[in-house]
Amino acid sequence: MTQPIDFYFEFSSPYGYIATEIAEETEKRIGRPMTWRPMLLGPVFKITGQQPLVQVPMKSEYSKHDFVRSARKHGVPFYYPQKFPINTVAAVRAFYWTQDHDPEKARPLAKALYRTYFRDGRDISVIETLLEVARSVGIDADALSRALEDPALKERTKREVDASIAAGVFGSPYFIVDGEPFWGVDRMPMLEDWVKSGGW
């Protein structure tokens, strides 16, 4: 039972943000490592025919209220960004490049990107902002800047996103443990029960 838990998230997802803030505590409590796998919901919406929550009539108002309430429940500062959702492909590329070149910095980068977007309200789809965040966690931002234009990194990212879709990931956050999928930050207690009890 030492296979890591796959932890998928989209950088434009408030629930994904909350999940990255609490996942490491979950990880410690259950004694199973997680592999962080940022992905993109854009290609998922093309398959499901759905839209971001905040663009769906009726669900929109509930979601905006629930983002704030859920964050507050977990003690996570959250401010609804003016520009939302945003395109996060560059953030995902930056994550996987960091994973490959400076792996210890990958989680700090993910958390800093989320905080920049959902605490500071700054648009992380802007490359200068993205690089500034990378620099703030000690990543070589010049090397990253060059890498972001590299077709190999684009291809590497595309493979990850395709793999997440092939694994059935349609939302954020989304966890897979021993083949068992859990969708949503509100399902993290269920994931924890599942792992601790060996399933039911």
Place this chain on the structure above:
Amino acid sequence: MTQPIDFYFEFSSPYGYIATEIAEETEKRIGRPMTWRPMLLGPVFKITGQQPLVQVPMKSEYSKHDFVRSARKHGVPFYYPQKFPINTVAAVRAFYWTQDHDPEKARPLAKALYRTYFRDGRDISVIETLLEVARSVGIDADALSRALEDPALKERTKREVDASIAAGVFGSPYFIVDGEPFWGVDRMPMLEDWVKSGGW
């Protein structure tokens, strides 16, 4: 703080079924009564542009797995019905008629309808089946049978469904306590926390 909690559900919703099986325990623990309010998701889907979960690519497989897993977690027998989803307008009418004429039987009717559909796999959109279920909980099925054709009951039901939509209800189960909405059987612990703590 004695205002009842509004508890909305759709008879074709597996999560609504699970909620009716556990809501009375929640009610006892939190010491707040609930008003049961069956509604219809069909008109909601027209507004949101969405479809039943099991008709959405990617979400479909997850949902079918999760219905079973969630029911098992709560110790609720559940079998995926062959015909799903179904039109539940007659079930909703039967509920409100019972509410008005034999109110003590309304919750037993709701639970028996759900069990007939999700335990026994029988189609409760068939009027004969619906009446048989009503009779099994001690309701005057002949009177109900006549009432189901009555425009006044149709109108009464339509008003309830319209009111649920006006209240923002877009899913099942859905709870509103002191204006605070909670969507999903997996949010019932959050609702309970909210009521016990006075919110956060």
